[in-house]
Amino acid sequence: GGTLIILNDGANNSHLFPCSDMWNGIIVEPGGILDIGGTVTSGSKLGTLIQGAITAIDVNAGTLKLNYATFDHDLLSVYVRNNPSVNSYIYGCKFRCTGARIGKAPFDDYIPFEHVRIENVSNFQFPIGKTTGGTGLINYFSDAFSAIGVYKSSVIIQRNNFDDIYNHNSFYHSSSYGQAINVVGSPSTTPLVVDIGGTGTNEPNYFTNSNIGVRVSNTKSISQLVIAGNEFENTSLQEIGAGTDFCNTAITVQNPLSRLITQEVSVFGNTITDYRIGIHANNVSAISIGADVTGGTKNTINLNKGYSGFMHGIWIENCPQAKIQSNEITQNGVTYSAEGITINESADAVVNLNILKDLSIPSHVFGNCEDT
Numbered sequence: 001g002g003t004l005i006i007l008n009d010g011a012n013n014s015h016l017f018p019c020s021d022m023w024n025g026i027i028v029e030p031g032g033i034l035d036i037g038g039t040v041t042s043g044s045k046l047g048t049l050i051q052g053a054i055t056a057i058d059v060n061a062g063t064l065k066l067n068y069a070t071f072d073h074d075l076l077s078v079y080v081r082n083n084p085s086v087n088s089y090i091y092g093c094k095f096r097c098t099g100a101r102i103g104k105a106p107f108d109d110y111i112p113f114e115h116v117r118i119e120n121v122s123n124f125q126f127p128i129g130k131t132t133g134g135t136g137l138i139n140y141f142s143d144a145f146s147a148i149g150v151y152k153s154s155v156i157i158q159r160n161n162f163d164d165i166y167n168h169n170s171f172y173h174s175s176s177y178g179q180a181i182n183v184v185g186s187p188s189t190t191p192l193v194v195d196i197g198g199t200g201t202n203e204p205n206y207f208t209n210s211n212i213g214v215r216v217s218n219t220k221s222i223s224q225l226v227i228a229g230n231e232f233e234n235t236s237l238q239e240i241g242a243g244t245d246f247c248n249t250a251i252t253v254q255n256p257l258s259r260l261i262t263q264e265v266s267v268f269g270n271t272i273t274d275y276r277i278g279i280h281a282n283n284v285s286a287i288s289i290g291a292d293v294t295g296g297t298k299n300t301i302n303l304n305k306g307y308s309g310f311m312h313g314i315w316i317e318n319c320p321q322a323k324i325q326s327n328e329i330t331q332n333g334v335t336y337s338a339e340g341i342t343i344n345e346s347a348d349a350v351v352n353l354n355i356l357k358d359l360s361i362p363s364h365v366f367g368n369c370e371d372t
Helices: none
Strands: 003-006 026-028 033-036 048-051 053-060 064-065 068-072 075-082 089-091 094-096 116-119 127-128 139-142 146-151 155-157 161-165 180-185 192-195 206-212 212-217 222-230 229-234 248-253 264-268 271-273 277-282 289-290 300-303 311-316 322-327 326-332 340-345 349-353 355-357 361-366
Touching: 026 033, 053 064, 053 349, 064 075, 116 127, 127 146, 146 161, 161 180, 180 192, 180 206, 206 212, 248 264, 264 277, 277 300, 311 322, 326 340
Parallel strands: 003 033, 026 053, 033 064, 048 068, 053 075, 064 089, 068 094, 075 116, 089 127, 094 139, 116 146, 127 155, 139 161, 146 180, 155 192, 161 206, 180 212, 192 222, 206 229, 212 248, 222 264, 229 271, 248 277, 264 289, 271 300, 277 311, 289 322, 300 326, 311 340, 322 349, 326 355, 340 361
Antiparallel strands: none
């Protein structure tokens, strides 16, 4: 039932940090309120600075109002769980690990596995990023295996910048090669709604040097999934673990079992440059990739950077009634083998109005694709 407010004093922002070993952070119990405001226009423009915590902010069914804060060298920056107040949000914050190591005991040599974790939030779409207001309201994420982890939750993720989300040199303590946004549904029937990006003003997210931009798995409980209007660019990524677990993929949507046709999954309006795989889907019935009769716009995929081995623009596996329409896929030269649209074991799909330019293999259809 208590409220903690952390603000700035004139030009001086608040700074919470340990002197030696890492500390446990701020714990918000059910009914509690944590309100971090501050400013990004004074001092070093960091806002409230929170460093060296095992979990910097842990909100269990409370309220989190988080604006203008910087998290650095924390093992986990924000953990929100169990249906917080609908007034909660994360706007205009920076999440990073300077030097790519936490540097304090007991996690000296570690890089954060996740910066933000949202778990068991189904009472509303938890907002990460704000589309209105100045540029100070953009969230920035860097130096982690996963920037945002979403588990059995409804979220809306807009106006975020992701940079350097991958396994740095493989010597850190994690088997993950990294994903900027990792969404995991549940086998339950509780309907979840997930929106990543959008085509309106200030709605898209921007991804650079991310091993996987967006990974969505176990989608059965997600009644609506929209990934739209985002920009992905991996021109300077140094691949680690190429060919392993969808390394170097912009968007992958996977489900262990076929989904119900009535559920909506739409991927449109995204621009993808120099990923090994642009858009991938596995066991997702009736997925819409690109424009269709209900709206949306084309995905633009540029395979300019040559990678040895396989490359795919759009690749679907066991996705009956999929629609792949009005996308544009271009390969700059044919030095490396690249497949524009790959369709495997996907019956009754519709593929039309796509522009496939300069590809060594424009399309590849195999397996049971009856009536496609």
